[in-house]
Amino acid sequence: MFFSSKPFEFSDIPDLSGKVAIITGSNTGIGKVCAIEMARKNCQVIVASRSEDKGQAAVADIKEITGNDKVEFIKLNLLSLQSVQAFVEEFKSKYDSLHILLNNAGVMMCPYSLSEDGLETQFATNHVAHYFLTIQLLPLLIKSGPSRIVNVSSSGHNFTSFYAPDLERINDEKGYGPFTNYSYSKAFNILFTIELAKRLEAKGIKNVYVNSNHPGMVRSELGRHSVSKDSLFATFLYNVLTVPTEKGALTQMYLATSTEVESNNINGKYYVPNAKPGHPNGYSKSEKNAAILWDFTENLLKEKVSGYQGAPV
Numbered sequence: 105m106f107f108s109s110k111p112f113e114f115s116d117i118p119d120l121s122g123k124v125a126i127i128t129g130s131n132t133g134i135g136k137v138c139a140i141e142m143a144r145k146n147c148q149v150i151v152a153s154r155s156e157d158k159g160q161a162a163v164a165d166i167k168e169i170t171g172n173d174k175v176e177f178i179k180l181n182l183l184s185l186q187s188v189q190a191f192v193e194e195f196k197s198k199y200d201s202l203h204i205l206l207n208n209a210g211v212m213m214c215p216y217s218l219s220e221d222g223l224e225t226q227f228a229t230n231h232v233a234h235y236f237l238t239i240q241l242l243p244l245l246i247k248s249g250p251s252r253i254v255n256v257s258s259s260g261h262n263f264t265s266f267y268a269p270d271l272e273r274i275n276d277e278k279g280y281g282p283f284t285n286y287s288y289s290k291a292f293n294i295l296f297t298i299e300l301a302k303r304l305e306a307k308g309i310k311n312v313y314v315n316s317n318h319p320g321m322v323r324s325e326l327g328r329h330s331v332s333k334d335s336l337f338a339t340f341l342y343n344v345l346t347v348p349t350e351k352g353a354l355t356q357m358y359l360a361t362s363t364e365v366e367s368n369n370i371n372g373k374y375y376v377p378n379a380k381p382g383h384p385n386g387y388s389k390s391e392k393n394a395a396i397l398w399d400f401t402e403n404l405l406k407e408k409v410s411g412y413q414g415a416p417v
């Protein structure tokens with residue numbers, strides 16, 4: 105494995121003129137920082153967010169901060185597979201290339217609820233919708249290569265060591281644990297990365313680099329369901345333990361933009377701050393588990409999306 109001898113900095117992002125990037129959940133948090141830094145480097149950035157108001161406000165901010173006008177909002181609600189399809193159709197009607205897909209949006213430790221398609225919210229948002237989005241955009245990513253896919257995971261995936269997921273019961277309310285289910289969903293980001301890289305390689309496709317990462321413990325809106333704002337001590341501890349979103353964006357910016365990803369053939373890997381190879385836990389690094397999750401997700405999409413043809417790899 106390779107990693108830079110010096111910490112990655114935003115100034116290491118190469119010029120991205122002519123590149124097109126989609127960043128899910130980039131109206132706030134780490135995703136918004138990524139959108140700003142890529143726009144600064146002349147990238148065409150698509151802010152893929154569920155709220156038109158928040159998405160448009162972010163676009164206005166990013167344009168003002170960077171002076172880059174090539175920033176656009178396209179609505180994407182990851183709690184609806186139909187919305188994912190509509191997003192892909194709109195994107196493809198406007199753009200004929202895609203170089204960077206940053207699967208960043210996420211939800212953590214929310215109360216139990218179901219998506220429009222009857223899937224548990226964290227499973228639906230963090231894994232299934234991003235899987236579906238990626239699979240539909242894959243032909244374009246291949247055609248536009250060299251291209252990158254980054255699946256934002258979390259060190260929280262480590263908790264799957266204590267609770268091996270039963271995929272058949274993943275959407276059940278009985279047995280739902282806000283943190284347990286978050287851990288599963290973040291383990292799935294790593295497993296999806298492993299299997300997709302393997303399948304691309306098996307097809308002889310060498311120009312799509314797919315990796316996953318943990319951004320660090322970052323001060324963002326992710327704790328909206330879990331961090332109490334009423335307790336001064338909890339707020340103090342949270343501030344001590346977390347880093348600003350700018351720091352949290354570095355590892356995924358490395359995987360999405362650094363020339364080292366191609367020169368060192370970094371593919372199918374999991375990275376941690378600051379841009380270093382990480383070690384997924386036993387469940388999440390297993391090729392067998394990656395294949396099982398892939399098949400499970402494919403079957404789910406065939407059941408939920410009429411006309412779904414299956415992944416092209």
Ligand SMILES: NC(=O)c1ccc[n+]([C@@H]2O[C@H](COP(=O)([O-])OP(=O)(O)OC[C@H]3O[C@@H](n4cnc5c(N)ncnc54)[C@H](OP(=O)(O)O)[C@@H]3O)[C@@H](O)[C@H]2O)c1
Nearest residue numbers: 129133134154181182183208209210258321322324325326
């Ligand atoms: N912060 C951390 O310490 C930390 C640690 C490990 C991993 N991560 C991962 O880093 C990624 C970014 O998190 P963050 O810290 O930047 O969190 P954040 O500030 O809460 O941002 C999350 C983004 O995801 C969007 N999102 C949530 N549900 C969505 C849906 N159904 N459809 C479309 N967009 C949706 C949110 O949109 P709304 O504003 O509309 O809700 C928001 O834009 C996540 O994948 C998270 O799991 C974060």
